[in-house]
Amino acid sequence: QVQLVQSGAEVKKPGASVKVSCKVSGYTLTELSMHWVRQAPGKGLEWMGGFDPEDGETIYAQKFQGRVTMTEDTSTDTAYMELSSLRSEDTAVYYCATWVGWFDPWGQGTLVTVSS
Amino acid sequence: EIVLTQSPGTLSLSPGERATLSCRASQSVSSSYLAWYQQKPGQAPRLLIYGASSRATGIPDRFSGSGSGTDFTLTISRLEPEDFAVYYCQQYGSSQFTFGPGTKVDIK
Numbered sequence: 001q002v003q004l005v006q007s008g009a010e011v012k013k014p015g016a017s018v019k020v021s022c023k024v025s026g027y028t029l030t031e032l033s034m035h036w037v038r039q040a041p042g043k044g045l046e047w048m049g050g051f052d053p054e055d056g057e058t059i060y061a062q063k064f065q066g067r068v069t070m071t072e073d074t075s076t077d078t079a080y081m082e083l084s085s086l087r088s089e090d091t092a093v094y095y096c097a098t099w100v101g102w103f104d105p106w107g108q109g110t111l112v113t114v115s116s
Numbered sequence: 117e118i119v120l121t122q123s124p125g126t127l128s129l130s131p132g133e134r135a136t137l138s139c140r141a142s143q144s145v146s147s148s149y150l151a152w153y154q155q156k157p158g159q160a161p162r163l164l165i166y167g168a169s170s171r172a173t174g175i176p177d178r179f180s181g182s183g184s185g186t187d188f189t190l191t192i193s194r195l196e197p198e199d200f201a202v203y204y205c206q207q208y209g210s211s212q213f214t215f216g217p218g219t220k221v222d223i224k
Contacts, residue, residue: 045204047213059211102151104163
């Protein structure tokens with residue numbers, strides 16, 4: 001059974017970068033297709049990107065192209081999502097989730113607050 | 117990009133009542149890649165239905181999904197107190213993933 005545990009909450013200033021981690025247990029990261037979804041306060045779910053097993057590449061939502069980087073450390077089974085040039089609108093809970101034709105399971109979420 | 121529209125935005129019902137939630141796509145969606153999630157305040161989303169109509173592990177049989185093409189439905193046959201939450205549909209196609217805006221089911 002896959003379990004995902006994310007890093008703790010972050011507070012960042014506008015223009016900074018944030019790197020959120022997602023530790024996998026129960027499986028190895030190489031067996032999974034990891035994705036990231038965010039949720040602004042009081043808003044819906046927004047897919048950011050993830051590993052596309054059909055192409056063998058990481059794909060990003062157009063909205064985040066050039067500003068987000070998703071990486072993996074297979075030695076520690078940890079996935080990372082780094083978002084740069086932060087602005088107040090990036091304040092959100094960021095979730096990792098594994099894609100198996102649907103998103104399941106999900107990490108517990110990491111709150112990133114962008115404030116001056 | 118395929119846009120998903122959910123209706124109604126809010127559904128006010130009493131425990132024991134039947135809930136019918138709609139998810140409509142801007143173009144045809146593969147049923148294999150249509151899923152429903154439940155989210156409660158302060159919690160991560162939880163998978164309910166995958167492949168449009170298959171219940172995820174541990175999901176009670178009062179939850180059912182149906183539909184194809186551009187119209188999909190999530191039905192909760194008899195609402196239990198723990199079912200009051202927000203429900204999202206989600207689709208995958210052409211290397212793009214989209215979520216609907218959600219339907220909130222609250223207590224009348």
